[in-house]
Amino acid sequence: MILHDLLQDVSPVEKKSVPVIKIHAERSVPDLTQDVCSNLLTPPFSLPPKYFYDHRGSELFDQICDTAEYYPTRTESNLLSRYCLHIMDSLNADHVIELGSGTSRKTRYLFDACQVLNQAPKYWPFDVCEPMLLQAATQLRQSYQWLNIQPLAGDYSAGLRHLPKPDGNSLYVFLGSSIGNFTEPEAVSFLKDVRQHMITGDSLLLGIDRLKDSQVLEAAYNDGQGITAEFNLNVLSVLNNELGADFETNNFSHQAIFNQELSQIEMYLQSLNNQTINFSQIDESMTITSGEKILTEISRKYSLAGIESLLAQAELEVVDHFEPSDEYFSLILARARTR
Numbered sequence: 001m002i003l004h005d006l007l008q009d010v011s012p013v014e015k016k017s018v019p020v021i022k023i024h025a026e027r028s029v030p031d032l033t034q035d036v037c038s039n040l041l042t043p044p045f046s047l048p049p050k051y052f053y054d055h056r057g058s059e060l061f062d063q064i065c066d067t068a069e070y071y072p073t074r075t076e077s078n079l080l081s082r083y084c085l086h087i088m089d090s091l092n093a094d095h096v097i098e099l100g101s102g103t104s105r106k107t108r109y110l111f112d113a114c115q116v117l118n119q120a121p122k123y124w125p126f127d128v129c130e131p132m133l134l135q136a137a138t139q140l141r142q143s144y145q146w147l148n149i150q151p152l153a154g155d156y157s158a159g160l161r162h163l164p165k166p167d168g169n170s171l172y173v174f175l176g177s178s179i180g181n182f183t184e185p186e187a188v189s190f191l192k193d194v195r196q197h198m199i200t201g202d203s204l205l206l207g208i209d210r211l212k213d214s215q216v217l218e219a220a221y222n223d224g225q226g227i228t229a230e231f232n233l234n235v236l237s238v239l240n241n242e243l244g245a246d247f248e249t250n251n252f253s254h255q256a257i258f259n260q261e262l263s264q265i266e267m268y269l270q271s272l273n274n275q276t277i278n279f280s281q282i283d284e285s286m287t288i289t290s291g292e293k294i295l296t297e298i299s300r301k302y303s304l305a306g307i308e309s310l311l312a313q314a315e316l317e318v319v320d321h322f323e324p325s326d327e328y329f330s331l332i333l334a335r336a337r338t339r
């Protein structure tokens with residue numbers, strides 16, 4: 001700690017930052033207007049969850065992660081802190097390529113381990129949000145002066161083919177159970193994409209939320225402070241800001257239920273009255289009746305068998321599986337299965 005502070009005082013961030021590399025899409029991804037036109041104008045109403053994350057939404061998501069009820073973040077962090085040395089020691093990775101890196105907060109466990117092990121992989125954070133990439137890189141350079149960082153800007157759902165394939169062995173990282181936002185076929189196709197990009201010797205570190213008591217699951221998406229509710233309702237403000245819509249957040253209520261059949265949390269915004277919403281910038285409108293719902297997110301929960309099937313379908317082989325004693329969350333280390 002003291003040495004770290006000293007180093008920061010002596011050499012105040014002289015490290016030069018590297019320009020962000022833009023990763024272009026291999027397939028087109030619909031924008032907000034297209035998503036609204038195809039999913040929000042007529043029932044069944046839905047919206048993809050990626051629109052939650054404007055500045056306010058990202059703040060609220062961070063607050064969700066600190067609520068008592070939302071166990072995934074701290075459970076995954078605990079697993080990372082406990083097993084990072086073991087993981088990094090076993091891999092001796094030349095590169096760490098993180099899909100949807102965000103603030104890179106949890107990835108720090110891996111770099112802490114590298115520091116102890118005297119390893120210096122290159123870090124390639126990949127995210128849609130460029131300001132976030134730059135901020136994370138600056139902060140990481142301060143904490144880990146040895147770390148070579150090459151930020152990559154792009155959308156992982158647009159395909160991975162244009163990601164760099166650096167020499168040496170890479171550890172792909174996909175944390176936070178973000179995979180839960182995909183339906184099962186989407187998850188398989190995403191993992192196949194990752195698998196396609198991997199070369200022999202590469203690995204994947206994957207965080208996945210597990211199936212558990214539905215009361216625990218529902219509580220995690222209905223926190224007592226109402227932060228998840230605010231997060232969910234905030235997407236309406238995103239639509240107001242981006243498309244000139246006139247949603248009244250008071251006319252909707254947050255709902256999160258566990259769908260046993262599909263093994264997923266479903267988040268909805270339920271209309272509290274009959275109302276018509278206008279989207280002034282695209283000259284469209286939607287009419288929703290009292291009690292009708294907009295599906296805003298699915299968050300799938302996997303059994304152990306479900307995880308194994310997911311990976312097997314993508315021709316990935318589990319090398320290590322880390323879980324807490326309550327089996328609330330899985331951290332999986334996998335590698336490309338050799339055919």
Ligand code: AVJ
Pocket residue numbers: 064072176177178180181220221228297298299
């Ligand atoms: C970021 C998609 C993993 O599904 O648990 C948290 C998002 N939504 N609370 C999740 C979320 C409401 C989160 N993921």
